Amino acid sequence: MMIPWKDAYDIGIEKIDCQHRQLLVKLNEFMDACNNRQGAEKIEETLKFLKDYTLEHFGSEEEVMEDIHFPELADHRKEHAQFVKTVLELEESVKAKGTSVLTTIKLNRMLTDWLINHISKCDKLIAAYMNQQKGTA
Numbered sequence: 001m002m003i004p005w006k007d008a009y010d011i012g013i014e015k016i017d018c019q020h021r022q023l024l025v026k027l028n029e030f031m032d033a034c035n036n037r038q039g040a041e042k043i044e045e046t047l048k049f050l051k052d053y054t055l056e057h058f059g060s061e062e063e064v065m066e067d068i069h070f071p072e073l074a075d076h077r078k079e080h081a082q083f084v085k086t087v088l089e090l091e092e093s094v095k096a097k098g099t100s101v102l103t104t105i106k107l108n109r110m111l112t113d114w115l116i117n118h119i120s121k122c123d124k125l126i127a128a129y130m131n132q133q134k135g136t137a
């Protein structure tokens, strides 16, 4: 049950696409662990990865958005902040109560959702705007 990378996920900015692929690799690793009933063990590692990953990746994306004066930068930044907040909340909950099927499902859903709704939609707007700017320059 691997999610393969689709062309539709590519936004067309190489550095960002590479980072997105990295995330899909982690998501697949996590789902694989879940299917082997090792999701709970994998949760902490995945959350730790996400903390470093989001710092670097959202930093890169926000840099690109600043460079091109992306009009929806503030809203996009908010979505990133919300994602980081959810990661930290999950981490807190795991620390306090340990892992459970529910946290496993939550993380799974959150990552899948991010791929489908944020990467495929919101991030794409960045590249679209970039190309539009190039076209009018």
Ligand SMILES: [Fe+2]
Pocket (backbone or CB within 6 Å): 061, 076, 080, 118, 122, 123
């Ligand atoms: Fe983004």
